[in-house]
Amino acid sequence: MLENxxxxxxxxxxxxxxxSPETDRLGPALGxxxxxxxxxxxxxxxxLDATRFGIGWWTAYPDLDRKTRILLSDHLIxxxxxxxxxxIEARIDRLEFDDAAEEFRKWYARxxxxxxxxxxxxxxSPWQELAPGKAQTHLVGMLRAWGxxxxxxxxxxxxxxxLPTGLVRADxxxxxKALAKISPGVTVLEDLQTALTAAEAKAGxxxxxxxxxxxxxxxxxxxRRTAVWLxxxxxxxxxxxxxxLPVSPEFTDIDAIIRAxxxxxxxxxxxxxxxxxxxxxxxxxxxxxxxxVLMDLWNARRTNPALLEQPTxxxxxxxxxINPAPVFRGFPTLPAPSTxxxxxxxxxxxxxRLKAAAVTDATTNDVRADxxxxx
Numbered sequence: 001m002l003e004n005x006x007x008x009x010x011x012x013x014x015x016x017x018x019x020s021p022e023t024d025r026l027g028p029a030l031g032x033x034x035x036x037x038x039x040x041x042x043x044x045x046x047x048l049d050a051t052r053f054g055i056g057w058w059t060a061y062p063d064l065d066r067k068t069r070i071l072l073s074d075h076l077i078x079x080x081x082x083x084x085x086x087x088i089e090a091r092i093d094r095l096e097f098d099d100a101a102e103e104f105r106k107w108y109a110r111x112x113x114x115x116x117x118x119x120x121x122x123x124x125s126p127w128q129e130l131a132p133g134k135a136q137t138h139l140v141g142m143l144r145a146w147g148x149x150x151x152x153x154x155x156x157x158x159x160x161x162x163l164p165t166g167l168v169r170a171d172x173x174x175x176x177k178a179l180a181k182i183s184p185g186v187t188v189l190e191d192l193q194t195a196l197t198a199a200e201a202k203a204g205x206x207x208x209x210x211x212x213x214x215x216x217x218x219x220x221x222x223x224r225r226t227a228v229w230l231x232x233x234x235x236x237x238x239x240x241x242x243x244x245l246p247v248s249p250e251f252t253d254i255d256a257i258i259r260a261x262x263x264x265x266x267x268x269x270x271x272x273x274x275x276x277x278x279x280x281x282x283x284x285x286x287x288x289x290x291x292x293v294l295m296d297l298w299n300a301r302r303t304n305p306a307l308l309e310q311p312t313x314x315x316x317x318x319x320x321x322i323n324p325a326p327v328f329r330g331f332p333t334l335p336a337p338s339t340x341x342x343x344x345x346x347x348x349x350x351x352x353r354l355k356a357a358a359v360t361d362a363t364t365n366d367v368r369a370d371x372x373x374x375x
Contacts (some may be wrong), residue, residue: 041080093141147216199289204282242271
């Protein structure tokens with residue numbers, strides 16, 4: 001991170017801050033508003049029931065057997081908690097990107113002399129040569145984390161809105177498609193669809209969410225787009241240095257240039273650092289707006305479970321003991337630990353999740369699924 005960011009984040013917490021949840025401390029320190037995305041998870045966790053197991057009021061759905069209820073409930077909580085976690089991870093990569101870009105600028109600037117042809121000097125060390133790679137790494141980290149925040153929010157939408165699609169592999173796209181398919185004629189889901197459209201429009205200009213998901217898919221799943229760095233200079237030296245992002249990340253390099261009518265036209269004019277700040281704001285606004293809408297729907301369903309029926313097809317995994325056993329059992333050359341696990345340290349929420357999932361059979365060095373439930 002840049003020196004000013006390090007100094008700011010090194011300030012000690014107050015005793016009052018130490019009494020707050022992690023996200024309540026890190027959010028303000030990182031300049032993030034996590035209140036609503038954290039609140040959605042809090043609402044769902046509060047409905048865990050260690051006696052009835054899983055989400056307690058989901059017992060109102062007789063077609064949802066106990067095991068399926070447990071599995072769906074716990075994974076829904078995992079998705080809700082992953083939204084603020086991913087927003088924090090994206091902010092960390094955002095700060096690290098600035099530092100890496102500055103290191104790259106210093107290397108690049110060595111080859112600039114006013115009035116003379118520019119020459120890229122060889123790197124002085126492996127550390128210096130890593131600078132553009134580190135910038136790219138943190139670019140990928142930001143996009144991955146923002147995309148994951150949207151996808152996990154999509155999973156929350158599947159669970160909270162009782163959409164008839166698998167929860168485990170749900171993402172932003174599958175949730176939107178499932179909602180669009182079944183919402184016509186269902187007032188509460190039509191209202192959700194309207195609210196999602198409004199949240200996306202409030203967060204940023206048209207197409208921002210799809211651009212983010214396309215860019216994430218490109219850096220994670222496909223051949224990388226060429227990194228374009230733009231330098232500004234005057235008589236004093238290099239005054240500006242920035243990465244330029246592709247306008248159409250869903251296309252390949254050459255395809256994008258041809259479609260855009262040139263190399264320059266295929267990238268945004270704004271520097272990536274400013275672009276990332278606006279994108280971060282858009283994701284933050286959108287995730288909070290949607291979380292508020294989902295919290296309202298969750299509370300309405302808790303009051304009136306008949307409002308929407310939780311579909312059994314949300315859990316498509318095999319239940320019970322894994323069969324067949326996983327083929328990969330680790331690397332046989334790695335030594336086994338010299339000591340056995342004798343205790344498990346759990347926070348309050350993790351302990352509640354295990355109890356609500358009937359993972360309560362305490363043995364000498366483990367806690368296993370209760371055989372009376374998981375037979």
